Amino acid sequence: MKSIESEIKDLIKKLFSEKKIEVFIGYENGTLPLRTTPYFVSPNDDLDKLAWNRFCSNNLAVYLPRVVAKKKGGNSCKVGILCKGCDSRSVVGLIKEKQLSRNDVFIIGIVCPGIIDTKKILSEIKSSDIEHIDEDDENIMVKFKDGKKNFRKKDHLYECCINCEFTTPFVYDTLIGDGKSSSNTITSSQKVAEFSAKSRQERWQIFEQELTKCIRCYACRNACPNCYCKECFAEQTKPKWFSVTNDLSDIIFYHIGRIFHQAGRCVDCGACVRACPMDVDLRLFTRMLVDEVKERFGYDPGLNFEEAPPLTTFASDDKQEFITEPS
């Protein structure tokens, strides 16, 4: 049987030779252990380095608006992209929000087995000198300077992957996968549930505590496919919404703004969390938002083109207990 990786390669070659795409965005192995890095494939590349494995964490949809916009100047062309379940939902979001059109992209959908959290594994290894990495169906075997250790893949997934309901893309041009998608049973996060069950004061305290780590670099924003605004409110000067400092109040203002801009749009891909150099657990807040949107409006973003985003519609049975009466 052909490996998934070679199946993808063959398909990309075909797409290029049939001139269906001008560029393809996939992954290659990275320079750090247990990491891949985005790979912009051009038509004449020999694809040897193209990789598909359990470390393909980046959400490549983030590149689409700029790549498509750049290409549009010339002849009309398509960008090919490899999409896991969550990534495909981001692409759908971008299309729904008119950042690209369906014709701009050729989506190779891939049934996602769940991506492995590099940091979880590395935190269990003392040495940063990793010599060799191997894997079988169940385990990642890491050999490092002073020993070796096996890690069960299942126990080292990203938090968002543990709770992912949509490992198989709904929207794609071709779907690749061996059907071994993890049929997740834990589709809600206990950590987030515990957080949202707390009192408002307690939640605020945790929110503040978590954000004291933030250095306001905006990597979370830049990694998020939904954060495509040409001018982010955080950097606007006319009007200027808040101060440029690193005071906690300014950091909080930025996050409240960004997180609320994700309402009904966030697909819980985890890109923001992974991008954060300070390990701020942004998912506590973004996933709570995802859960609330689902609970109130029964909406999961990025599954189809028809359903209108909840914040753009009104239904008479919309829940509105959160709207407080002026006293």
Place this chain on the structure above:
Amino acid sequence: MKKELENYSILNKEDFNKFFNTLLGKYNIFGPSKSDKGDKLNKINSADDLMLDYKNFKMSAKEFFFPQCETLLAFDPSTGIVKNRSEDVDAKNDIIFGIRPCDALALSFFDRVFKDGAPQDPYYTEKRHRSTIISLACLEPEPTCFCNAVGCDVDSETGADIILTQLNSRYLIKSVTEKGIEILKHLKTLIPATEDDIKEKDELMAKAKSGLKSNVEVKALKKKLDDFDASFWQTVHQKCLGCGVCTYFCPTCHCFDMTDEVCNNTGRRIRTWDSCMFPLFTLHASGHNPRPSYKERMRQRILHKFNYAQENYNEIFCVGCGRCIINCPVNLDIRKVIQEILEAK
């Protein structure tokens, strides 16, 4: 005493706390320790808080001298009267204890930019004059370290006033500058070093150097970079997200923005870190942006470090600390960028 041993002394590990406490009596000491924001330079109040077994800490030492956000002056917006920053200068001077040689070297670049040239930056210079740098040689470089490729090394002394090497059960201490000699004078915990100590250090350093595995080669780079319109710029930036994390964590990046803000009838002038990876960095008031895309911005970062810095300061503004590699969300590795540029036709 032999001439070459003159600047060396030995501190036994059991005397370390005593040595450190003596310094604590006279100086404010900042060193690597654990905190909310990860391992970083913090004020150290007891030798026990100090963390000297780290590889390299997350945020570089630059934030001590060049904070991410610094109020430079206050003003009254109605009268326009400027109040300079209150000079509640502490009577004690500062010691920066136990930073890596690469961070110390990077500080020497900051000196060139902010202190030794004209105009001189008074905020930086004041902090720098008050401080002594005690660096700590690296025994076990990280896989992301490539200091030896860019003119730094595991035992590089530039930028440090004193350099410490952890020997077996002892510290070998070398004073590099007059400032360093001054601080170590009369410290009873220090004993003279012997030739055997130096030999042990040399062996440890040779071993550490052999641990530096990145085969980055920058000699031929400058010439390649002289071609401003080279075609490799079309591709090396492609996966960059423009987040600027590489420059925030970089110990040599020193760009800043200035903002005047008025709130509750007091105004203040704030200096914050900026980055050439941000589109706003070069956006003109007219709306024109001379670096309109990721390509031009990546080119600026690479050219500034590996080309302009050589022209202006005869240095490479990268000390090979690897922070940009560790923290980049898309694993855009500067070593690989260098390699791709060198391999480009």
